[in-house]
Amino acid sequence: MEGAVRLEQLRVLYSGQKLAVSSGLVLALILVSFLSEVISLQATSSWFLTLILIGILRLWDASLFLRGAIEVNEGNHWLIRFRLGVYATAMVWASACIFLFPEHDIWHQTFIGFALAGLGISVAIGYAVDLHSAIPFFTAATIPFMLRMFLPLEAFAISMGFATVLFLTVVYSSMWRIHHYLIENIKLRLDSARRNTVLLSSEQRFRQMFERPVTPMMLIDKTSNRIVAANEAAAKFYQYSVEQLQEMSPQDIEMSWVGLNSEQDIGSHVCRHRLHDQSYRDVEIYVSALSVDGRDLYFAIIHDITERKRVEAEVFQLAFYDALTGLPNRRLIQDRLQSAIKHSCVEHDRGCLIYLDLDHFKSINDIQGHELGDRLLIEVARRMMDSVGYAGMVGRLGGDEFVVLLQGLGPHAHEASVKAAVIAEKVREVLSQPYFFESSIPSQTSLMLAHYSSSSMGVSFFGDALIPAAELLKQAEMAMYQAKGDGRNMIRYFDPSMQQALEDHALLSAELRDALLNDHFELYFQMQVDSAGLPIGAEALLRWKHPERAVVGPEKFIGHIEESGLIVPVGNWVMQYACQRLKEWQAHESSRCRVLAVNVSAKQFHQNDFVERVTTIVAESGIDSNYLKLELTESAVIGDIHDTISKMERLRALGLRFSLDDFGTGHSSLKYLKHLPLDQLKIDQSFVRDLTTDANDAAIVDAVIGMAQALQLEVIAEGVETEAQRDILLAKGCKYFQGFLFSKPQPVKTFEASWLR
Ligand code: C2E
Ligand code: MG
Ligand code: MG
Numbered sequence: 001m002e003g004a005v006r007l008e009q010l011r012v013l014y015s016g017q018k019l020a021v022s023s024g025l026v027l028a029l030i031l032v033s034f035l036s037e038v039i040s041l042q043a044t045s046s047w048f049l050t051l052i053l054i055g056i057l058r059l060w061d062a063s064l065f066l067r068g069a070i071e072v073n074e075g076n077h078w079l080i081r082f083r084l085g086v087y088a089t090a091m092v093w094a095s096a097c098i099f100l101f102p103e104h105d106i107w108h109q110t111f112i113g114f115a116l117a118g119l120g121i122s123v124a125i126g127y128a129v130d131l132h133s134a135i136p137f138f139t140a141a142t143i144p145f146m147l148r149m150f151l152p153l154e155a156f157a158i159s160m161g162f163a164t165v166l167f168l169t170v171v172y173s174s175m176w177r178i179h180h181y182l183i184e185n186i187k188l189r190l191d192s193a194r195r196n197t198v199l200l201s202s203e204q205r206f207r208q209m210f211e212r213p214v215t216p217m218m219l220i221d222k223t224s225n226r227i228v229a230a231n232e233a234a235a236k237f238y239q240y241s242v243e244q245l246q247e248m249s250p251q252d253i254e255m256s257w258v259g260l261n262s263e264q265d266i267g268s269h270v271c272r273h274r275l276h277d278q279s280y281r282d283v284e285i286y287v288s289a290l291s292v293d294g295r296d297l298y299f300a301i302i303h304d305i306t307e308r309k310r311v312e313a314e315v316f317q318l319a320f321y322d323a324l325t326g327l328p329n330r331r332l333i334q335d336r337l338q339s340a341i342k343h344s345c346v347e348h349d350r351g352c353l354i355y356l357d358l359d360h361f362k363s364i365n366d367i368q369g370h371e372l373g374d375r376l377l378i379e380v381a382r383r384m385m386d387s388v389g390y391a392g393m394v395g396r397l398g399g400d401e402f403v404v405l406l407q408g409l410g411p412h413a414h415e416a417s418v419k420a421a422v423i424a425e426k427v428r429e430v431l432s433q434p435y436f437f438e439s440s441i442p443s444q445t446s447l448m449l450a451h452y453s454s455s456s457m458g459v460s461f462f463g464d465a466l467i468p469a470a471e472l473l474k475q476a477e478m479a480m481y482q483a484k485g486d487g488r489n490m491i492r493y494f495d496p497s498m499q500q501a502l503e504d505h506a507l508l509s510a511e512l513r514d515a516l517l518n519d520h521f522e523l524y525f526q527m528q529v530d531s532a533g534l535p536i537g538a539e540a541l542l543r544w545k546h547p548e549r550a551v552v553g554p555e556k557f558i559g560h561i562e563e564s565g566l567i568v569p570v571g572n573w574v575m576q577y578a579c580q581r582l583k584e585w586q587a588h589e590s591s592r593c594r595v596l597a598v599n600v601s602a603k604q605f606h607q608n609d610f611v612e613r614v615t616t617i618v619a620e621s622g623i624d625s626n627y628l629k630l631e632l633t634e635s636a637v638i639g640d641i642h643d644t645i646s647k648m649e650r651l652r653a654l655g656l657r658f659s660l661d662d663f664g665t666g667h668s669s670l671k672y673l674k675h676l677p678l679d680q681l682k683i684d685q686s687f688v689r690d691l692t693t694d695a696n697d698a699a700i701v702d703a704v705i706g707m708a709q710a711l712q713l714e715v716i717a718e719g720v721e722t723e724a725q726r727d728i729l730l731a732k733g734c735k736y737f738q739g740f741l742f743s744k745p746q747p748v749k750t751f752e753a754s755w756l757r
Contacts, residue, residue, distance in 0.1 A: 003072035003073065003075055003676045004072060004190050005183065005186055005190065006072075006075035006076070006079060007070060007075050008128055008186040008189070008190060009079050009106075009129050009183075010065065010070070010075060010079060011066075012129045012182070012186075013082055013129060014061075014062045014066055014078075015062075015066065016081065016126055017059060017061075018059060018062065018667060019056055019126075020123070020126055020127075021055040022055075023122070023406075024051070024089065024093075024119065024150075025051060025052060025055050025564070027115055027118070027119055028047075029048065029109070029110065030114050030115075031096070031100070032044040032045070032047065032048045032100070033490065034108070034729060035100050035102065035108060035112075035570050037107050037108075038105050039099075039100050039102060042694055043100060044100060045095065045101045046374070047100060047317065048094065049087070049090065049101055050092050051092050052281050053326065054088045054089050054092060055087065055089070057085065058085040058089070060192055061081055061082070061085060061730075065078055065082075066426075067074075068074060079130070079132075082130075083132055083133050083136075083149055084131070084571060086127065086136065086137050087136060089585075090136055090137040090139075090140035090141060090440065091140060093116065093119065093137075093141050094140040094141065094144045094590040094720065095142060096112060096116070097112070097116075097144040097145045098144075098493050099277055099604055100112065100171075103470075104474055105633065109149065109344060109728060111164065112145065113145055113149065116141045116142055116145050117141075117142060117145075119141050120136075120137070120138045120141035120142045120171070121140055121171060123137045123141065123731070124138040124174070124536070125174075125175075125178060126135075128175050128178035128179045128182060129179060129183070129186075130179075130181040131175065131179050134179070135172070135173050135175065137218065138171065138172075138175065138707070142168065145604075146161070147744050150164065155496045156714045157540040159298045160428045167327065171691070173703055174229070176260075178448035181395065183215075184509060186264055186293050191506055199577055200756070206423065206507055208229070209478060210229070210231050211231050213490075214229065214239070215231075215233055215301060215302070215303070216230075216234035216236075216237040216302040216304075216529075217230070217231050217233070217234060217235040217299070217300065217301050217302070217468040217714035218230045218231075218234050218245070218299075218300045219290070219297050219298070219299055219300075220297060220298040220300060220592040221295060221296075221297055222295075222297060222298060223295070225249050225250065225251075226247075226248070226249050227245050227246055227248050228246065228297065229245075229246065229247065230242050230246060231243040234302065234733060236289065237275070237281075237302065237304065238253055238273070238275055239275045239276030239444075239498070240276055242455075253272075253273050253274050254272065254273055254274040254280075255276070255285075257455050265298065266287055266288060267286075268284055268285065268286045269284070269285050269286060269287070270282070270283070270284050270288070271283060271285065273302070278653070279607060281304055281306045281307045282304070282305050282306045283302050283303060283304055283305060283306075284302075284303045284305045285300055285301070285302050285303070286300070286301040286303075287299070287300050288478055299609070304738070305651065308503050311363055311496065312727040313435065317435075319331065320332035322376060322395075322396040322398075322517075323358075323427045324377055324378060325377060325378055325380075325381035325396050326397040327381050327385075327394055327395050327402070327577060328382070328393060328394075328395040329395065329396065329397075329398075330395075330397045330398060331391075332395065332497055333395040333403055333405065334469045334470065334473070335469075336393060336395075337353060337404060337405055337469040337472060338468070338469040339471070340405060340407050340462070341462045341463075341467060341469060341472065342466065342468060343407070344407065344462055344463035345462075345463060345464070345465065345466050348411045348463070349407070349408055349411060349442040349463065350409045350410060350411065350412075350413065350416035350461055350463035351405070351406055351407040351408070351409055351416075351461070351462050351463055351644060352405075352409060352416065352417075352420045352459055352460060352461045352462065353403055353404070353405055353406075353460050353462070353473065353476045354400065354403060354404040354405075354406070354423070354424050354427070354457055354458070354459050354476065354679070355397075355401070355403055355457065355458040355459075355460070355473065355477050355479065355480045355582065356384075356402045356403065356404070356424075356429075356431075356455050356456070356457045356480065357400055357401050357402075357429070357455065357456050357457075357480050357484070358376075358380065358453055358454070358455050359454045359455060359456055359472035359484070359488040359489060360402035360453075360488075361373065361376070361453070362635075363399075363638070364376060364451070365400075365582055366638040366639045367459055367638065368451075371560075372437060374453070375402065376435060376451065376453060377396075377753065380400075380402065380431060380453070380455075381396065381434055381438070381478070383427075383433075384402060384404065384431070385428055386430070387423075387426045387427050387430045388404050388406075388423060390656075391423060392404050392405050392406040392407065393394060393405040394425065398472075401541065402478070403423075403473075404423065404427065404705065406419070406420055409461075409463075411710060412464075413461070416461060416463070417461065417493070420459055420461070421459075421491070424457055424459055424491045424680055425491065427455075427457070428454075428457060428489070428490075428491055431453065431455045432452075432453070432454045432455070432489060434450040434452055435452070436448045436450055436451075437449055437451060445635045454482045454488060454489035455489065456480055456481075456483035456488050456489065456490055456491075456492075457480055457483055457490070457492070457494070458475075458476045458478060458479025458480030458481070458483055458491075458492050458493075458494060459476060459477035459479055459491060459494065460472050460475035460479060460493075461494075464548065475494040476494060478494060479493055479494040480492070490596065497512040497672055500571055501556060505560075506647055508557065508560055509560065509564050510548075510562070512544075512557060512560060512566055514730060515544055515546075516566060516569055516570060516573070520544060520545045521543070521544055521545070521547070521549065521570060521573060521575060522542075522543045522544075522545050522551070522748075523540045523543070523577050523578060523581070523748065524539065524540075524541045524543050524739060524746055524747055524748075525538045525539070525541070525744035525746060525751040525752075525755070526538060526539050526583075526743060526745040526746070526750075526752070527539055527738070527742055527743040527755070528543060528595075528597070528716060528736060528737070528738045528742075528746065529736070529737050529738070530735060530736055531735045531736075531737075532735075533731055533742065535591075535594060535755070536594060536595065536736060537594045537595035537596060537627075538594065538595075538596055538597070538631070538751070538755070539596075539597040539598075539599070539631070539738060539745075540574065540577075540578045540581075540596060540597065540598050540599070541554065541599070541745045542554045542558070542570070542574055542599070542746075543745075544556075544557060546611070549632055554579045558601065561601045562601050562602075565603075566601075567601050567604050568601050568604060568607060571601065572617070573598065574599075574612060574635070575598060575613075575617045576617050577753070578596055578598045578628075579617055579618060579621035579623050580621060580630060581627065581748065581752075582595070582596045582621070582623045582627060583621050583622055583623045585756065586623060586624055586627065588756050590756060590757065591755055593627065594627065595627045595629050595631040596627060596628060596630070597631050597659060598628065598630055598631065599631045599661065600630050600631065600632055600636065601633070601636065602632075602633060602635045603635035605632060605636045605644075605647070606636070606639070606640075608642075610647060611647050611650045612653060613652075614630075614651060614656070615651075616729065617653060618654060618656075623652050624655070625655035626655040626656075626657075628655075628656050628657070628678070629656070629657040629658065629659055629660040629680070630651070630656060630657070630658055631659045631660075631682065632658060632659070632660060632661060633642075633660075633661050633662050634660065634662065634663070634665070635673070637660065637676055638672060641672060641675065644676070645675060645676060645677065648677045648678075649675065649677055652677050655670065656678070657679040658677065658678050658680070659677075659678070659679060659680035659681070659682050660676075660678055660680070660682060660686040660714070662682065662686075663681045663682055663683060663684055663704055664683065664684050664686075664687055664700055665684050665686065673711060674709070674711060678711075679713065679714060680708075680713055680714040680715065680716060681700075681703055681704060681707070681713050681714075681715050682703050682715075682716050682717075683707045683718065683734065684714065684718065684719075684721020685717075685718045685739075686719075687700050687701050687704070688701070688717050688718065688719045688720055688721075688725055689719060689721075689740070690730070691725050691729070692722075692724050692725060692728060692729055698728070700719075701728075701729070701732060702732055703730050703735075705733045705734055708717060709733065712737075714736065715733075715734050715736070716734070716736035716737065716738060717734050717736070717737050717739070718727045718737075718738045718739060719738075719739050719740075720737045720738065720739030720741050720742070721739075721740045721741050722741060723741065725739075725741070726741060728737075
């Protein structure tokens with residue numbers, strides 16, 4: 001600021017230079033011509049010439065300054081130049097009292113006095129903007145003359161002296177005041193110029209921003225509710241011209257964000273705006289309040305977020321909805337369920353969760369193909385939605401598991417259970433109706449085939465306590481399993497005894513994990529014999545040496561460890577231990593050629609690295625793998641038939657054999673069977689048990705043996721407990737047996753005592 005003030009001072013001083021110098025010279029000319037009568041021409045002319053010379057230099061200096069673009073930091077230098085010119089002029093005028101002073105000629109002296117006083121006052125005013133110029137000039141123009149006039153100290157001179165001092169005081173103080181006003185004025189001018197510049201540039205910036213081609217912006221008059229300005233981007237976006245927009249109100253484009261003229265209008269809002277072609281776009285609008293020329297305006301910046309919303313909706317759909325059926329997925333169900341439980345507890349309004357699982361869906365999927373399975377699931381979802389309607393939310397947990405979430409069943413348990421039962425029954429009924437799908441055989445696509453399915457449902461109520469959603473899901477699932485256990489196509493309700501079972505289930509999981517860690521599993525062996533009753537091999541059967549209970553059989557826990565995934569490490573252990581025993585037996589002459597059968601569960605077999613694991617274990621044990629047989633159940637072999645065959649063939653290449661366990665209880669068909677590289681079929685003990693009395697079982701056994709013969713497979717019957725059973729089987733063509741009649745499963749020591757004899 002100081003530098004700018006200095007430049008402005010200089011501008012004032014230099015711009016008055018022409019007038020100051022020329023009027024000074026005119027005054028000097030008048031003075032010298034008047035004094036020519038009393039002062040020598042030489043003195044007057046040399047004095048006047050000096051003044052002219054200085055005057056020319058000063059004018060030249062002024063023109064240099066006024067023409068050049070002077071930088072702020074050069075101000076000091078120019079001020080010094082100016083002051084030097086002033087001082088030189090002042091000296092020449094002061095010298096007039098020496099060289100041009102006519103002794104004893106009072107008139108001429110008075111004239112000089114007037115001239116100098118006039119000059120001094122005009123300079124004092126003219127140069128007041130710089131006191132360092134004004135004071136010295138005024139002093140030099142007046143003081144020497146005063147001293148000269150009044151120094152004799154006569155009475156007249158003394159009183160004149162006082163008057164002069166008064167005159168000087170007035171002039172000096174006026175000079176100071178004028179200087180002060182002038183500087184103040186300069187500062188004010190500069191400040192206002194600066195403000196103007198700032199204002200101008202901010203206006204320019206606003207204009208540039210407003211007119212930016214990418215972002216739609218508008219100014220809306222709050223009072224008249226009209227659009228008063230819009231940029232090109234806004235015009236393009238709304239498909240109008242700027243002029244058209246400026247004649248519209250925000251409502252014409254449905255630009256209502258909250259409701260004009262309210263405090264909440266300010267800020268950002270997500271809403272929909274209508275374009276000229278009547279289509280709608282999702283926008284995020286940022287609104288701020290402006291006051292321009294006393295008008296209250298809204299400044300609105302509009303961002304088109306249609307695409308973002310579409311992507312968000314897609315992500316939401318993917319994250320929370322099932323892709324196949326479009327129903328809410330597990331994540332959304334759990335979330336809604338949790339809120340429902342909370343709401344029910346607060347409002348004392350009960351709700352329930354129906355957990356639904358399709359009966360035998362896996363077989364449909366495996367045998368009829370995934371495509372049909374998918375079509376069935378979609379149809380199930382549709383039927384469920386239709387029958388539940390607005391009464392509740394239908395969701396798909398995954399696979400063939402669905403849920404229905406019902407709320408608002410009332411405050412009383414009985415009333416709630418009746419309402420839930422009505423809806424559950426309706427769903428069960430509708431799902432058990434036949435499903436008609438086009439035939440998947442290309443030549444018969446117009447043929448509609450009927451498929452039958454049913455569902456088992458478990459219902460669990462909420463509203464009493466704030467339980468976690470996962471817990472409630474588990475309860476309903478338990479009840480669903482109960483429905484399955486009770487014969488399927490049923491509805492069962494969760495009750496506290498199931499809770500006990502649920503807790504037992506959790507305890508069992510923990511205990512089984514401990515059993516694996518603490519080496520509490522054991523293998524029993526059961527002999528397999530030929531028609532003469534001679535041992536041909538054995539089956540390894542898993543047992544759990546429970547630390548507190550008696551030895552636990554696999555039926556009690558095998559399902560459990562399959563479900564929890566423990567089957568993989570347990571299965572590995574079984575395989576390792578079995579191979580270890582087989583290696584030992586192969587060292588004995590009597591048992592060298594006997595085959596050891598090991599059970600493999602479906603989950604184990606479907607592990608990606610199943611073949612590699614078995615290969616490693618077999619290699620590490622060093623057995624002759626031709627005597628190792630894997631028993632697979634039908635559920636293990638159906639499914640991805642190609643993968644099953646490939647796995648079986650890779651293991652057969654190592655020498656391993658395969659037996660199909662529990663044959664006849666599953667869903668395998670001849671079509672599948674003939675492709676599988678099997679060695680043996682194992683007649684399930686359920687057919688053997690009543691063989692002597694039940695004609696159906698006898699017929700099934702006949703069929704199995706016939707099938708085995710047709711496929712050139714060995715056949716063995718398990719669960720043979722009596723001579724009569726053995727004799728019938730033998731008569732039907734079965735040559736190999738396993739059962740209590742020959743030996744029970746035994747711990748290794750007992751078993752080997754007779755086995756290795
Ligand atoms: P499975 O493979 O069909 O085994 C035959 C079952 O019948 C065995 O039951 C055996 O003890 C029983 N059994 C044999 N002869 C007779 C008889 O004359 N009368 C009667 N009533 N039962 C007889 P266990 O040992 O309880 O095993 C049950 C099932 O558990 C096995 O059925 C098998 O599917 C599974 N399992 C056993 N060990 C393992 C294993 O290490 N891994 C896998 N994945 N499953 C196993
Ligand atoms: Mg078996
Ligand atoms: Mg079996």
